[in-house]
Amino acid sequence: MARSSRNALGSTPLEVFIPATGENPDDPGDTQRDAFLAEAQELLDEGLDIAVYSTDSYPSAFVDCEPVADQLAMAGQEVLPILLVEGLVKVSYMYPTAEQLRRFSRFGEVKQPKVNAAAAACGTGGADDPTTVPGTEPAGFAAVLAGVTPKPAGGPDIGNRVNLMGGHDSVATSQGASCGCGCGCGH
Numbered sequence: 001m002a003r004s005s006r007n008a009l010g011s012t013p014l015e016v017f018i019p020a021t022g023e024n025p026d027d028p029g030d031t032q033r034d035a036f037l038a039e040a041q042e043l044l045d046e047g048l049d050i051a052v053y054s055t056d057s058y059p060s061a062f063v064d065c066e067p068v069a070d071q072l073a074m075a076g077q078e079v080l081p082i083l084l085v086e087g088l089v090k091v092s093y094m095y096p097t098a099e100q101l102r103r104f105s106r107f108g109e110v111k112q113p114k115v116n117a118a119a120a121a122c123g124t125g126g127a128d129d130p131t132t133v134p135g136t137e138p139a140g141f142a143a144v145l146a147g148v149t150p151k152p153a154g155g156p157d158i159g160n161r162v163n164l165m166g167g168h169d170s171v172a173t174s175q176g177a178s179c180g181c182g183c184g185c186g187h
Contacts, residue, residue, distance in 0.1 A: 011105040013049040015084040016040065016096065017068050019077060020056030036081070036095035043098060048105045055080070 021030050037052065044050050053061040055077075062068055067089050071079045075092075083091035085104045090096075096104075 011047065011049050012085060013051065014101060014104055015065070016050065016052045016081060017062060017065070017084070018052060018054050018081040018095070020054050023055060023077065024080070032095050039098045040101070043101055043105075048101060050101065050105075 016036075018033060018036070021033070022028075024030070024033065027033055040050050040052055055062060062072060065084070067084060067087060068082055071082055071089060071092060079092050081092070081095050082089055083096045083100070083104065090104055091100060
């Protein structure tokens with residue numbers, strides 16, 4: 001039962017394994033089965049990729065499909081119906097609803113993450129900016145061996161600017177000039 005993960009329309013193929021007519025003791029009149037088959041046909045007509053296997057029409061599918069065979073071996077016929085999406089059991093012991101089938105048919109779609117207003121106002125946060133990606137230069141002892149000169153840690157180099165937040169230890173004050181901070185300290 002190897003199927004592609006996406007069909008031409010972009011929906012994920014769904015496989016539903018159901019009991020034959022009259023085999024479900026919880027649905028003696030097959031009303032749930034008939035309702036499911038009608039919904040499945042409507043969804044198929046809408047373009048969803050749905051394959052339905054019944055124990056009477058395609059019994060080998062219940063043996064050949066490993067996840068279904070495992071479920072049947074563990075729980076018996078009561079586990080039917082079973083919905084498989086990309087080989088994974090998503091619904092068992094009940095017929096999947098039309099909403100579940102629609103949702104699981106979009107299982108493989110890649111969704112764009114929602115961005116909150118604060119993140120949108122701040123841009124990408126550097127995620128797409130190659131200048132924010134750490135360089136591949138060697139560090140530590142490997143940098144010493146490679147002859148890479150160490151860069152000062154703790155922030156960017158601010159050149160000959162005055163540090164207004166931390167006092168008067170700027171280049172300008174160390175050379176005897178006025179600090180320029182406007183505090184009237186006279187440094």
